């Protein structure tokens with residue numbers, strides 16, 4: 001009975017997310033599931049977006065580590081009980097990352113929050129629950145993707161990451177990317193996107209189209225924590241996620 005209730009709750013939450021982003025069930029329409037019965041998008045005004053931009057990037061740690069793919073276990077082992085930056089004494093747990101080590105889709109957020117610091121896992125709080133719904137909305141499972149952050153330790157009071165912290169921690173992220181070798185990276189929020197792309201452009205300008213990032217398609221989109229405060233922006237994230245879903249479906253295995 002509990003199982004049935006849990007399933008009903010999961011379905012109700014999925015439906016709520018689809019409704020939030022402007023997708024409705026239709027007996028005759030077509031939507032994410034294709035022709036016939038399925039999810040039907042409410043008509044939305046078209047928003048022209050630049051396509052396939054390339055950001056000029058300087059030589060970085062990514063270039064230096066790119067030639068040597070390692071396992072995630074080896075990278076975690078090398079990170080150890082890290083004291084490379086001033087966040088070390090403030091954390092409860094290092095939040096390295098979790099998910100499929102060979103995922104086609106990799107999410108990169110900013111830094112752990114309180115729940116993540118407590119559990120040692122990325123995106124497990126309210127924002128993480130919303131991220132799970134977003135993943136399921138493109139008919140993937142959370143265990144299909146790989147999720148990590150720019151910083152592996154929680155900044156005090158969830159303040160923004162500082163440059164010296166990013167510089168210390170970023171090489172491990174690049175090694176994770178090189179190890180997973182995803183087809184698509186989804187950068188969540190301003191810091192995730194700006195750090196990877198080495199730009200100061202706001203997330204509102206970066207999101208909406210794929211950006212070439214070291215031979216990988218990168219889609220920047222709003223952070224789930226931002227969506228909790230601004231639910232009207234869910235629609236834009238849904239548009240970004242549909243592009244990711246369509247690219248993954250059209251690319252060879």
Ligand code: SF4
Nearest residue numbers: 082085152153168169
């Ligand atoms: S944030 Fe990164 S570099 Fe800093 S202590 Fe944590 S794991 Fe080490």
